[in-house]
Amino acid sequence: FxxxxxxxxxxxxxxxxxxxxxxxxxxxxxxxxxxxxxxxxxxxxxxxxxxxxxxxxxxPFELRRGQEAIVEISFESxxxxxxxxxxxxxxxxxxxxxxxxxxxxxxxxxxxxxxxxxxxxxxxxxxxxxxxxxxxxxxxxxxxxxxxxxxxxxxxxxxxxxxxxxxxxxxxxxxxALESRKIGPRTLVWAEKELVDKSAFEFSEAEAMLKTAEDLAGPYVWGQYDLLVLPPSFPYGGMENPCLTFVTPTLLAGDRSLSNVIAHEISHSWTGNLVTNKTWEHFWLNEGHTVYLERRIGGRLFGEQFRHFQALGGWRELQNT
CATH class of the missing domain: 2.60.40.1730 (tricorn interacting facor f3 domain)
Structure with missing residues (x-):
């Protein structure tokens, strides 16, 4: 192990x-x-x-109101x-x-x-x-x-x-066996050495996206925002783990054209990670508001036509589904 x-x-x-x-x-x-x-x-x-x-x-005792209980569990997964x-x-x-x-x-x-x-x-x-x-x-x-x-x-x-x-x-x-490259004042990108430089280029817009998200949603409270490029078997485009977003290497297009996925995961720092759906029945609260914030970031960085284009694509996808 x-x-x-x-x-x-x-x-x-x-x-x-x-x-x-x-x-x-x-x-x-x-x-x-x-x-x-x-x-x-x-x-x-x-x-x-x-x-x-x-x-x-x-x-082993009755817990009184206001009493602290420290539960220690010895276990093995x-x-x-x-x-x-x-x-x-x-x-x-x-x-x-x-x-x-x-x-x-x-x-x-x-x-x-x-x-x-x-x-x-x-x-x-x-x-x-x-x-x-x-x-x-x-x-x-x-x-x-x-x-x-x-x-x-x-x-x-x-x-x-x-x-x-x-x-x-x-x-x-x-x-x-991971290496890192600094791509912003609060961001490292992590990957195996064979992918780390390509990843650093691909995700170099992370700080601009973070600053834009802060303008829209308030201060980023998590401290560090790192990105980790996983092996191809990772089953999602990205996963918004706090301080360390997991992303798939299939985002490494070479021209930053798939960077909206990073904007989406950054948005989860507010919608999902800070304010969370109470039950999985209402998972749409996490994802719906995150998609909205992701598109607002895109509109600020790349223009309102870009945001409208993404929204039209999302509406078409919803109709097809």
Whole structure:
């Protein structure tokens, strides 16, 4: 395995019901649970084909109103986790090292760690990822540096913190032989070295799009806005993971002609990531407002005719669907 350590330290958004807590899991083994340092009983519910299994934690004490409970879970995810895609070295561009990326939207975060896997609940998190020292780990969070792994000199630990509350589907992780190029005051583009320079050229308009989005929607609160170019098997054009947008290499047209996808993912920093649909039944609230903001960015940068052209294309596509 690439990962040795994965710690979710802050479940600020979790809703706790009196003396117990119910979390979502899928293909996860749980070894031990403590609440405020005391051993707690836990039990899995009935397994569902795609939702997974509920995990009920019974507290060793009655939780009083206003009392803080720190729940620590020792667990292990499955190599077959529906949230994680693992590559052999032969499946990467460099052919030398393995590669891992996650995709948690819509309800796959529960296949990485126990959580309340609904967009109605938001959390902050802190994570430490231990990887072989020739690899790089990135997450949907701000980077807090790297240190040697004290338990293994061949590895290093990357630290991350996400201090803006997010729904679980925006927790993201990638590990691979990655390089970066700076393309703006708050933007790096990450990719395997075979694609990183081409990616830097393709997405060089990111800062202009960010500034335009701020003019339209208010300050960008996430700090860093990085882009990660994934292997071709990534199943979406882009995924708006905070601080680290995932994009497909099929956007690398060589002439920046597909950059509207980046405007779309940037827009999600406000519509979706900050203000989120409460249930997946109303996913259109995330995507509809994001498409609107994406087109407004395009109109500011490339002219109102460009925005109208995109809108006409979208209307035609909706009619065909």
């Amino acid at each position: 690439i990962i040795a350590t994965f710690i979710i330290a802050l479940f600020n958004g979790c809703v706790i019901f009196s003396s117990s807590q119910v979390l979502d899991t899928k293909d996860i083994q749980v070894f031990k649970v403590t609440v405020n340092g005391q051993d707690a009983q836990f039990a899995f519910g009935e397994k569902h084909s795609f939702k997974g299994t509920s995990l009920k934690i019974t507290f 499955s190599p077959k986790s529906s949230a994680l895609q693992w590559f052999t070295p032969e499946q990467t561009s460099g052919k030398k090292h393995p590669f891992l990326f996650s995709q948690c939207q819509a309800i796959h975060c529960r296949a990485i760690f126990p959580c309340q896997d609904t967009p109605a609940v938001k959390l902050t998190y802190y994570a430490e990822i231990s990887v072989p020292k020739e690899l790089v780990a990135l997450m949907s969070a701000n980077r807090d540096g790297e240190v040697p792994d004290p338990e293994d000199s061949s590895r290093k630990i990357y630290r991350f913190s996400q201090n803006v509350p997010i729904p679980c589907y925006l927790v993201a992780l990638v590990v691979g």
